[in-house]
Amino acid sequence: MPIEMNKKADSTRQQAGQTHSQTSRESAGGRAWKEYRFSDFVQIAPKVTLNHAVSHSFVEMADLQDGNKFCSASVVKQFTGSGTKFQDFDTLFARITPCLENGKICQVRNLSEGKGFGSTEFHVLRGKEGLSDTGFVFYLSRFSDVRDFAEANLHGTSGRQRVPREAFDTLFLNLPPLPEQRSIATVLSSLDDKIDLLHRQNKTLEGMASTLWRKMFVEEARIGWKTTTVGEVATINGKSIDKDYPFEEIDYLDTGSITEGRISEYQHLQLKDAPSRARRFVQKNDIVVSMVRPIQKHYGILKKVAPNTIASTGFVVISCHKIDPHFLYVLLTQKEMTEFLDIIAEASTTTYPSLAPSDIEKIDFQMPPAELLQQFSEYAGHVWDKIEGNNSQIRTLSKTRDTILPKLMSGEIRVKL
Numbered sequence: 001m002p003i004e005m006n007k008k009a010d011s012t013r014q015q016a017g018q019t020h021s022q023t024s025r026e027s028a029g030g031r032a033w034k035e036y037r038f039s040d041f042v043q044i045a046p047k048v049t050l051n052h053a054v055s056h057s058f059v060e061m062a063d064l065q066d067g068n069k070f071c072s073a074s075v076v077k078q079f080t081g082s083g084t085k086f087q088d089f090d091t092l093f094a095r096i097t098p099c100l101e102n103g104k105i106c107q108v109r110n111l112s113e114g115k116g117f118g119s120t121e122f123h124v125l126r127g128k129e130g131l132s133d134t135g136f137v138f139y140l141s142r143f144s145d146v147r148d149f150a151e152a153n154l155h156g157t158s159g160r161q162r163v164p165r166e167a168f169d170t171l172f173l174n175l176p177p178l179p180e181q182r183s184i185a186t187v188l189s190s191l192d193d194k195i196d197l198l199h200r201q202n203k204t205l206e207g208m209a210s211t212l213w214r215k216m217f218v219e220e221a222r223i224g225w226k227t228t229t230v231g232e233v234a235t236i237n238g239k240s241i242d243k244d245y246p247f248e249e250i251d252y253l254d255t256g257s258i259t260e261g262r263i264s265e266y267q268h269l270q271l272k273d274a275p276s277r278a279r280r281f282v283q284k285n286d287i288v289v290s291m292v293r294p295i296q297k298h299y300g301i302l303k304k305v306a307p308n309t310i311a312s313t314g315f316v317v318i319s320c321h322k323i324d325p326h327f328l329y330v331l332l333t334q335k336e337m338t339e340f341l342d343i344i345a346e347a348s349t350t351t352y353p354s355l356a357p358s359d360i361e362k363i364d365f366q367m368p369p370a371e372l373l374q375q376f377s378e379y380a381g382h383v384w385d386k387i388e389g390n391n392s393q394i395r396t397l398s399k400t401r402d403t404i405l406p407k408l409m410s411g412e413i414r415v416k417l
Contacts, residue, residue: 033411038146038171042137043126045165048085048115054078057116059108062296064092066103066264067398068199069138069192072110073118083117084124091125091138092118095163097154100147102256103264107138123165133178135185143409145173174411183415184408191401198390198397199262206261209383213330216376217368225368230332231361233322239281240313247271247308252278255290255314260333261300263391266309280311285325287318289332291355294341301329303388316360324373326380331365 050056057073064071071092086092088111094104099121108116125141127134140146149171154161176184230236251266252274258264269278282288284305290298291314302309311317320328331337345353407413 033174033176035172035174037169038173039165039168041128041132041173041175042140042168043128044168045084045124046086046090046126048087050079050085050115050117052079052081056113057111058083059086059092059116059118059122061094061099061104061119061121063118064094064099064104064106065259065262066105068196069107069189070109070196071106072108073112073116076112077117079117082120084120084122085115085117086122086124087111087116088114089134091134091141093123093125093141093150094121095123095150096121097151097161100150100154100163103142103147105138105141105147107135121162123163131178132175133181133185135189136181139185139188139405140173140175140409142405144406145409146171176411179417180415183417187408187415188401188405191397195394195397195401198394202261202387202390205383205387209326209380210330210334212379213327213376214334216372217327217366221366221368225366227364228367229361229365230318230328230363233320233367234287234328235319235321236357236361237280237317238319240279241271241281241310245271249308250274250278251306251309253282253288253302253309253311253315255292255298255312258288258298258300260297261387263300274310275312277312277314278310279313280315280317282309282311282317283319285320287320287325287329287332288315289318289355289360290314291316291357292345292352294338294345294355297333297338299333301325301384303384303391316355316357318360323367324377324380326384327373327376330380332360332363337363 055076055078058075058077059071059073060075063074084092086108088109090108092104092106092108094100094102125137127137150163150167153163153167155164156162175181248271250269250271252269253263253266254277257266271278282302282305284302286302286305288300288302288311290296292298318325318328318332341355341359342353344359345355348354348356404413408415
């Protein structure tokens with residue numbers, strides 16, 4: 001879809017109670033933009049009817065990842081009347097802190113029979129027939145003017161603040177007519193569809209590696225393989241920042257920034273301004289596993305690591321020295337292992353369900369022969385090289401999308417219909 005610059009684009013940033021200096025404008029061929037109240041332009045909590053007698057797709061907050069357009073249900077549950085209801089392609093907008101700040105916004109899809117329900121901490125957004133396009137509404141919800149406004153209108157006690165629905169009655173935005181909305185959504189969707197394809201390729205590649213791992217080391221395991229532990233083949237939390245650390249700036253990886261191997265971002269920080277948890281050294285092929293709520297799957301194997309990369313102390317950092325890191329990574333991320341670690345975490349006496357480094361160190365497994373490990377290592381190395389190549393493309397496409405989205409939403413860039 002061709003796009004063009006509009007040098008006279010006016011600002012759409014609005015605060016409650018302010019009036020816009022121009023309620024409509026025409027440019028790029030006379031297509032008029034108009035000022036709308038957000039809650040008049042978008043359906044908020046549109047009506048959806050669910051049958052109480054059957055099970056439906058259930059979307060949890062953990063199913064949403066910043067930077068991913070689409071999300072799907074992770075489980076199926078019987079609807080008992082509690083929960084936020086929605087249908088395929090509705091936008092789920094996290095209304096609670098810190099999920100809102102963490103970018104928990106997605107367009108839901110693949111729901112059973114096209115409908116489902118989920119956390120009560122979602123606002124559900126949808127286009128209005130003849131006025132707003134549902135695809136455009138998703139991108140509008142990710143526009144900084146909307147997100148910044150929502151964050152500025154959080155209410156409630158510290159740590160449990162929420163954006164009330166009525167706050168959107170005081171948000172005014174200058175927005176395009178329906179044909180241009182659809183064109184904008186098409187431009188941005190072309191990038192997101194490619195990102196989604198690459199994510200699905202990565203999931204397939206990891207699934208193939210996991211299948212081979214289970215075949216070689218579970219189904220075809222032999223009696224006589226020596227039992228060993230993670231602590232015997234890897235170093236746990238090997239090194240942390242001290243007074244001799246040479247860098248003033250760091251690339252910081254927080255536990256919420258990685259899920260099932262996907263890194264959403266590294267935070268570029270001055271060391272003096274970094275959180276106290278920014279302490280752990282990491283290097284290429286280190287495995288990181290969040291110690292809090294293992295069931296949320298905040299883990300990954302690090303492939304591209306700058307010299308100044310530092311991870312949160314909320315991770316267990318596993319550096320392999322006597323075994324291939326891919327073997328250990330697949331072992332630690334099997335569904336059964338995640339459930340086992342979650343049971344241990346739930347039994348802890350800490351404020352949140354959490355692991356101790358020793359819980360990881362004590363995990364035991366059967367050590368395969370060196371030749372089998374070498375075969376798997378060669379295959380897995382190629383797999384994760386491909387995954388990292390895809391991740392590089394994802395980062396480039398995401399940066400492009402995030403750069404042009406505010407320009408399209410503000411009218412600084414116009415699409416040619």
